[in-house]
Amino acid sequence: VDFHKRYDAYNQDVMLKVRRGQIGTPYHAYSYMEDKITVPLHMLRNWADHSSPFWFIGVHKLDLVRWITGLNPVQVIAHGHKGKLQAEGIDTFDSVSAWISFESGFTCTIDVNWIVPAGFEALVNQGLRIVGSDGMVELDGQERGLRYSTSKDGTTTPNLGAFSDQETLLGYHAVSGYYVDPIKDFLLNVYYLKQGGSLDQLTGRYPSGMDGLWATQTAEAVQKSIIEDRSVALNEI
Template identity: 30%
Template sequence: MQKIGIIGGGIRGHMYAKSLQHFPGADVRAVSDLSQATAEKTADAFGLAAYTDHRHMLQEVDLDAVIVATPDFAHRDPAVDAAERGLHLLIEKPLATTAEDAAAIEAAVRKAGVECMVGFENRWNPAVRRIREVAAAGELGQVLTQNILLSNTWYVPTEMLSWAARSSPAWFLMSHTVDVATWVNGRTVASVDARGSRGQLAARGVDTWDVVHALLTFDDGTTANLTSTWVLPDSMPSLVDFQLQAVGDRSAVQVDLHEQSVRHAAPDGLRFPGLLGDEIDGRLQGPPTWMVQHFVSCLNEGRPVGPGLRAGRAVTDVVLAVHESLATGGTVRPGTHAA
């Protein structure tokens, strides 16, 4: 039985608590959030102890593992503090948004000898897993290129995320697709060329990138084209548009995760009700739920967790390179850019 604490009680922290509410082998005991109201809301929903300082939670509650579900830029302190107390970690993607933070987390985890998973939930997405399986089986041949689109409506940066100005479509969305692209082809990103535009979100009070395009070139010369935006109209049938295509020298495969095979012609317009992330008999289903349950199962069974620090650090390095390329207009090698 793993005794779990959650740091970050907002949307994701609440989801993780619900995902483990009835899961055998998990005992979620406490939640911490800088907002007392947010901490108490999640705590009250699941019968947890509520804290506004994660350090007090770590000191006062008997825990085996911690889920870090804080905003993109705020992973370092809770992750390092938990690792130093010998607690296993599930850290939301991205691992960190600076090279210094990533290095500090990695050093603390390795020194403590604890397990650390980075939350690349699309490795539990059935459609993405199928593309990975097709590629790994050699059915695509050499993966020549991938085209991956992952975008959100205006609602996400302007209403859902209070901290969107401290993130970007690259950190929030492209960290998913960088991991997907490298997981599918099994290659290392050698260089990044990125372009984008900004101004629309800034005019609405969120000073970050509107649109980001990134060309990844891998160590074998093949490529992936990634696009992420935060400016889709709110009239879209869902908050997320997610499309993938992988082209090999033997075959190609593509997936549209936008519709999820269900179209609902509702009185107020066409809707694509989500299947992934829905509930069955009051229990959450979908990639993030299956991911956190896998994390707990691995700990209970004494198996290594993953994806881990290596994957997390690689994605952080690539997205840092995306941002440097956006700023300079040049080609950037991940891991060699200015931190």
């Protein structure tokens, strides 16, 4: 399952520190992810009306928080807005806000949308904040220190942690980043199994079908909560 947020070095550092107890017991979190409107209008226009910002990008943030904390969601309250994309002939939500309670009483608010103006300096705007009993962590996943301003493209802030294509000294191109590393990891796991390794030995070392099920179940609960205007327990799904 391509939960590529797990392959971001910044997120990996957060996971290790939280799991080691450096911020104490996690109490609550806030996570957001926003795509430019070009994503549903052009990149995904053929099927955007069969999806939503939570189904498309919210599941990644849910998986990230679940992976960092090691906790599973139990209940959801969500609200969605429609209007802008409907006016463009795409009947889906512009934005979704979900309040999710997890095991142990930990809570997380996830805000997602895919209507950021086309002129925004990056394709994705994202961030994460987790507060614990003994500390907190804040991560700006979009503003990573590199900025260009040109007559042709205006201002851009590329995320080389997501994708980098560099020409090596030997003349070939080497691609890296959390957009491609999950694919490399999958191929390495397949190779490992082909060489006689067991799936049991890989358990917990990659995003599994069970992780995908948790994300899908939560997204379904979010959708149900919006439509029925009530809180939805995960065991209802």
